[in-house]
Amino acid sequence: MPSKTKIDTTGDPLAYLMLPPPNETEEQRQARLAAEAEAKRISDAIDEELQRQAKAEKRSPKPVKILLLGQSESGKSTTLKNFQLMNTPRAFRAERASWRAVVQLNVVRSIRVILDAMSDAQAHQLPQTSSPIRTHAPELSHSHSTSSIASRYRHPPLTAEHQVLKLRLAPLVQVEEALIRKLTPIGSSELEATQLRANGSHADRARALDKEVAVHSQFAWKDMLQRMVGRISSEGEEGELDEPTRILHACAADMFTLWHDPTIKAMLRAQAIRLEDLPGFFLHSLERVTHPKYVPTDDDILRARLKTLGVSEHKFTIKEGGMNRDLRIYDVGGHRSLVRAAWAPFFDDMNAILFLAPLSGFDQVLAEDETVNRLEDSVLLWKSICSNPLLGKTNLILFLNKIDIFRAKLDAGIRFGQYIISYGNRPNDYDSTSAYMRRKFGQIHKEYSPQARKFYCHFTAVTNTKSTSEVLVNIQEMIIVTNLRNLNLAD
Numbered sequence: 001m002p003s004k005t006k007i008d009t010t011g012d013p014l015a016y017l018m019l020p021p022p023n024e025t026e027e028q029r030q031a032r033l034a035a036e037a038e039a040k041r042i043s044d045a046i047d048e049e050l051q052r053q054a055k056a057e058k059r060s061p062k063p064v065k066i067l068l069l070g071q072s073e074s075g076k077s078t079t080l081k082n083f084q085l086m087n088t089p090r091a092f093r094a095e096r097a098s099w100r101a102v103v104q105l106n107v108v109r110s111i112r113v114i115l116d117a118m119s120d121a122q123a124h125q126l127p128q129t130s131s132p133i134r135t136h137a138p139e140l141s142h143s144h145s146t147s148s149i150a151s152r153y154r155h156p157p158l159t160a161e162h163q164v165l166k167l168r169l170a171p172l173v174q175v176e177e178a179l180i181r182k183l184t185p186i187g188s189s190e191l192e193a194t195q196l197r198a199n200g201s202h203a204d205r206a207r208a209l210d211k212e213v214a215v216h217s218q219f220a221w222k223d224m225l226q227r228m229v230g231r232i233s234s235e236g237e238e239g240e241l242d243e244p245t246r247i248l249h250a251c252a253a254d255m256f257t258l259w260h261d262p263t264i265k266a267m268l269r270a271q272a273i274r275l276e277d278l279p280g281f282f283l284h285s286l287e288r289v290t291h292p293k294y295v296p297t298d299d300d301i302l303r304a305r306l307k308t309l310g311v312s313e314h315k316f317t318i319k320e321g322g323m324n325r326d327l328r329i330y331d332v333g334g335h336r337s338l339v340r341a342a343w344a345p346f347f348d349d350m351n352a353i354l355f356l357a358p359l360s361g362f363d364q365v366l367a368e369d370e371t372v373n374r375l376e377d378s379v380l381l382w383k384s385i386c387s388n389p390l391l392g393k394t395n396l397i398l399f400l401n402k403i404d405i406f407r408a409k410l411d412a413g414i415r416f417g418q419y420i421i422s423y424g425n426r427p428n429d430y431d432s433t434s435a436y437m438r439r440k441f442g443q444i445h446k447e448y449s450p451q452a453r454k455f456y457c458h459f460t461a462v463t464n465t466k467s468t469s470e471v472l473v474n475i476q477e478m479i480i481v482t483n484l485r486n487l488n489l490a491d
């Protein structure tokens with residue numbers, strides 16, 4: 001006999017779904033009840049496990065969270081790479097091959113800057129005068145006085161051989177396009193890729209320099225490239241190299257000649273372009289990085305430049321005081337217009353903010369706003385972070401970064417006081433200028449912090465893994481210990 005169970009289903013739409021089939025036999029009913037009992041047993045076991053995990057999580061210390069902040073190109077992602085190299089070296093190195101396309105793109109970009117400067121110089125080629133070459137003009141600054149415009153083109157003239165070199169390097173445009181395609185597959189709206197223009201005025205070039213390949217932090221570009229690289233290396237033969245690698249290898253000698261040519265060097269000096277200070281500079285290792293079997297070293301990965309969009313979370317487990325601690329680092333994109341507003345939601349729960357201010361930016365303007373000096377932008381950003389009430393209790397750690405480039409600029413005779421007016425005529429050496437900036441950032445920290453807190457400040461070159469890891473180990477320790485102390489106080 002089919003069983004007839006009467007269930008009141010009014011008001012509960014789910015109850016209909018739970019009804020037994022209308023013509024259920026006694027045997028079917030027993031089987032259904034047994035299945036339901038088994039399902040309940042499994043469900044209860046899962047609930048129990050979840051409760052156990054939740055209790056365990058409550059007992060174990062909360063993860064320690066560090067947010068990396070600073071303007072675009074300040075070195076946030078490079079600092080993250082240092083954390084990865086220090087805490088998960090195997091995973092960091094497993095991604096080596098994926099970085100090759102980024103290094104290749106960086107090489108092409110540097111060559112494109114030279115080719116653009118050549119076009120600019122050729123368009124303005126002047127009869128030679130005996131006036132000296134201006135060597136220390138502000139990088140990509142725009143001075144409109146006739147004499148300064150003339151001095152931009154006061155160098156030995158470019159010759160027919162230079163023109164030939166330029167034509168021979170034209171296939172690099174193709175490489176740039178192929179690499180951008182590789183990093184930005186069709187339909188991937190998460191990526192923003194733009195190219196440098198082949199021609200264009202000085203102002204155009206300054207604007208174009210801002211346009212670079214950016215990768216969204218959530219996009220798994222490394223996995224994708226890793227698979228492609230795996231395919232290429234398993235194919236093995238040199239004849240089957242991917243197009244960018246093949247063309248870059250074929251153009252290597254011409255790129256080398258171009259970069260080492262004295263007239264080109266004089267032209268770049270006259271146009272105040274210090275390529276070696278720009279991010280992603282690899283022209284000093286052309287032979288190595290254009291080799292068909294090139295695999296990036298740790299150092300190359302740290303120097304490779306790929307702009308970040310969005311925010312990404314990176315988890316590490318580190319040993320501290322004989323215990324495993326969960327460390328989370330957040331890397332954000334620092335570009336002014338796009339992302340700074342997106343930082344605020346991350347302020348709430350951070351144990352520390354690691355703020356990067358590149359001192360080397362003292363003679364540069366922001367890529368996104370040519371009226372703003374980069375160092376001044378860093379100072380203003382620091383002021384807003386120090387004074388933010390949401391961050392009143394957060395440890396702020398300042399990295400006065402890129403001191404290697406900063407030193408090189410001072411050594412080249414670029415005058416700090418010419419750009420940082422308040423510095424005046426004080427000595428133009430590293431010790432005096434860096435101490436001045438440390439004081440300046442320290443004063444802001446003291447004056448604007450909602451309540452007194454310690455000023456942690458380090459002079460860094462985060463592309464130097466050895467010195468950076470020493471600083472980061474201390475910081476990790478300090479933050480974890482402070483976190484534990486606060487937890488104990490809260491108990």
Ligand SMILES: Nc1nc2c(ncn2[C@@H]2O[C@H](COP(=O)(O)OP(=O)(O)OP(=O)(O)O)[C@@H](O)[C@H]2O)c(=O)[nH]1
Nearest residue numbers: 073074075076077078279303305308334402461462
């Ligand atoms: N020479 C030198 N280069 C550095 C230093 N710090 C960073 N760089 C380079 O500067 C470039 C920019 O660094 P990133 O870490 O990508 O900058 P970011 O702050 O993440 O920039 P966004 O993602 O645009 O916000 C990279 O090519 C780095 O290798 C430094 O101390 N010295």
Ligand SMILES: [Mg+2]
Nearest residue numbers: 076077307308
């Ligand atoms: Mg970044």
